[in-house]
Amino acid sequence: MAYLKYFPVQITMNILFNLLHILFNLGSYVLIIPFVELMFGLNGVSDTEPELAFNQKQLVDWAFWHLYQYKASLGTWKCLLIVAGGYLSCSLLSNFFRFMAQFFLGFIRYGLIERLRNDIYHKVTILPVAFFNSKRRGDLMSRMSSDIADMQWCVGVLQSMVKEPLNIIVFAGILFFVSWRLFVLFLLVLPLGVWLIAKIGSRLKRTSQRGQNLLGRLVAVLEESLASLRAIKSFSREEDRDRLFSQANDEYTHTMVKVALTRELSSPLSEILGTLALVIILVIGGWQVIDGSIQPSVFIFFVIIFARIIPPIQTLVRSYNTLQKGTASAERFLEILDADEVIVEKPDATVLQGFQDKIVFNDVSFSYQTSDLLPPPSALQHINLTIPKGRTVAVVGPSGAGKTTLVDLLPRFYDCSSGDILFDNHPIRDLNIDSLRRQFGLVSQNCILFNDTVANNIAFGAENYSLDDIKAAARIAHADEFIDQLPQGYDTPIGDRGLNLSGGQRQRLSIARAVLRDTPILILDEATSALDSESERAVQQGLDALMHGRTSIVIAHRLSTIRHADTIVVLNHGRIVEQGTHDQLLALDGLYKKLVDMQSFS
Numbered sequence: 001m002a003y004l005k006y007f008p009v010q011i012t013m014n015i016l017f018n019l020l021h022i023l024f025n026l027g028s029y030v031l032i033i034p035f036v037e038l039m040f041g042l043n044g045v046s047d048t049e050p051e052l053a054f055n056q057k058q059l060v061d062w063a064f065w066h067l068y069q070y071k072a073s074l075g076t077w078k079c080l081l082i083v084a085g086g087y088l089s090c091s092l093l094s095n096f097f098r099f100m101a102q103f104f105l106g107f108i109r110y111g112l113i114e115r116l117r118n119d120i121y122h123k124v125t126i127l128p129v130a131f132f133n134s135k136r137r138g139d140l141m142s143r144m145s146s147d148i149a150d151m152q153w154c155v156g157v158l159q160s161m162v163k164e165p166l167n168i169i170v171f172a173g174i175l176f177f178v179s180w181r182l183f184v185l186f187l188l189v190l191p192l193g194v195w196l197i198a199k200i201g202s203r204l205k206r207t208s209q210r211g212q213n214l215l216g217r218l219v220a221v222l223e224e225s226l227a228s229l230r231a232i233k234s235f236s237r238e239e240d241r242d243r244l245f246s247q248a249n250d251e252y253t254h255t256m257v258k259v260a261l262t263r264e265l266s267s268p269l270s271e272i273l274g275t276l277a278l279v280i281i282l283v284i285g286g287w288q289v290i291d292g293s294i295q296p297s298v299f300i301f302f303v304i305i306f307a308r309i310i311p312p313i314q315t316l317v318r319s320y321n322t323l324q325k326g327t328a329s330a331e332r333f334l335e336i337l338d339a340d341e342v343i344v345e346k347p348d349a350t351v352l353q354g355f356q357d358k359i360v361f362n363d364v365s366f367s368y369q370t371s372d373l374l375p376p377p378s379a380l381q382h383i384n385l386t387i388p389k390g391r392t393v394a395v396v397g398p399s400g401a402g403k404t405t406l407v408d409l410l411p412r413f414y415d416c417s418s419g420d421i422l423f424d425n426h427p428i429r430d431l432n433i434d435s436l437r438r439q440f441g442l443v444s445q446n447c448i449l450f451n452d453t454v455a456n457n458i459a460f461g462a463e464n465y466s467l468d469d470i471k472a473a474a475r476i477a478h479a480d481e482f483i484d485q486l487p488q489g490y491d492t493p494i495g496d497r498g499l500n501l502s503g504g505q506r507q508r509l510s511i512a513r514a515v516l517r518d519t520p521i522l523i524l525d526e527a528t529s530a531l532d533s534e535s536e537r538a539v540q541q542g543l544d545a546l547m548h549g550r551t552s553i554v555i556a557h558r559l560s561t562i563r564h565a566d567t568i569v570v571l572n573h574g575r576i577v578e579q580g581t582h583d584q585l586l587a588l589d590g591l592y593k594k595l596v597d598m599q600s601f602s
Contacts, residue, residue, distance in 0.1 A: 003112045404525055
C-alpha cells in the first residue's frame, strides 16, 4: 500500500472513471422502470403534475406523470426508442469508463511491481553476506518470482477493493431509497456473511503462507540439484533426489489444493446467502405489490438492482481472499525488504582517495551469529596485525582456523564483534563503503564468472576501459594464449559460471579482471589450490605479475607459493599463534614447521 504514493494521478483517474462507470451502469438499470411502464403500465396518473420531492413515492409519481405525457404526445413506439437509445448510450459510456479505469490500473499494477522488483534486487545486493548464510538460494528465488507474481495480482485486486465498495454503496443507497423496509431484510443476512468470509480469509492466509514456504523449499531442491548434478550422478543418487523432489512437490500440491478449495468456498456461500435474501425480498415485496404500497415496475427495479448488488459482493469476497493469499506472499517477500542492513554506512562517512600507509587490526574479535538460542562460536579472537603498504602478507593455518573470515572483515562483508580495523588510521566503520571496497581486488579459489563474453567478464567491476586495456590485462594474467584460440576470441560466451572453460582458464580470467581493475590492495584466497600443476604454474605467473608493486594478502594451503612473503601469519582456532618470515617460522619449530613438513615429499 505504501507504494501507491508513487501513482497519485493514476489512482485519482482510476477512481474517477470507476465512479463514472458505476453511475452510467446504474443509469442503464434505472431506465428499466420506464421501459416496463411503457410496455405494461396503466394510464393511472393524475391530471395535474405532482410536486417534485426527494422521496421515493413523490419522485416516482413525478417521473411517471412526465413519462405518460410523453407517451400521449409522442406515442408509445417513439418513447420506447428514446428509452432504448438512452439505455444503449448509458451502456456504451459505462463500458468506456470501465476501460479507462483499467487503462490507468495497468500503469499502477506494473509500475508498482517494477518498483518492488528494483527495491528487492537493490536490497539483496546491499544486505550483508551473513544474511544469506542461513538462507537457501532457491527459497530466495521463489520469493522474488512466485511471491511477487502473487502480489502483482493483488495490485489488480486493489481496484476491486475500491470499485466494488463504491458499487455496493451506490446500489445500496438506491435500494434504501426505493424501499427501506426491503433493504433492512438484506441487512439481516449480511452479518452472517461477513463472519463466514472472515473465517475463510483467515484460514486461507495460513494455508497460503504454508504453500509459499513449500514452494520455496521445492525451488531450493531444484536449484541445489541443478548446481550439484555432477555429484548426484557420480554418487548415483538420482533416485534419492527424485524422491526428495517428489515429496516436496506432493506436499506443495496438496497444500495448494486446500488453498484453491478454501478460496472457492467463499463464492458459493455468498451466493447462497444472497439467494436467501432475494427469496425473502421476493416474498415480502410481492406481498407489498399486492397490498399496493409499491408499484410493480418499481419493485421489479428493486429486484434487478438487488440482483446486481450480489456480484460486487462476490467479487469483493474473492478480492479479499486473494489479498489474504497475497498477504502471505508479501510477508515472505517483505522479510527481505525489511531486513536490517547490519553493515551500515555513517551519514558523514569519509570517502577514501587511495591507500597511503597501512592496515591495522587492533584487538579484533568476530563471531558468527548462528542461532538466538545458542551462544555464537568465535571465529576470530584478539587479532593484532599490521599490514604495511607494498608488503605481501600470507595467512596460513589448518582448515577452520579463520583465514577467510579474517580477510572478509577488510571490505566489510562482516563487521568485527569487538576491536577496530584501521585503514590509514581511519576506522573502517567511518569510511564510505564503496570507496573502501574499491581499494580491494579479489581472486578466490571459487571463480565468480558470469554467463557473458570473455571481454565482459574481464571488464566486470572496471571503469573507463577499452578493448586494448582488456587485452593488456589478459596478457599480464597469461590468459591471452587460450583466449586467442577461442572461436570468437574475446567475444566468446563462456557459459553459466564459465563452465565452458577449464579451471585454470577461469582462474586466469579472474586474475585478468583484478589486473584491469588495478586496485592498490590484492586479496588472494587460495587462488591456486584447486588447480593441477601445469595450470598452477600458468596461474602463478599471472599472480606474480599481478602482485608486483601491490599490497597483497595471500591465503594459501600450498605453502610453497608463499615462502617469499614479507610476513607469514599462522592462525589456529581463530588466534594468531605465530608470525614472521618463512625462515623465522621454521626456526620456531612450531605449527608452521609442522604444516611445511606435512607437505614435504622428501
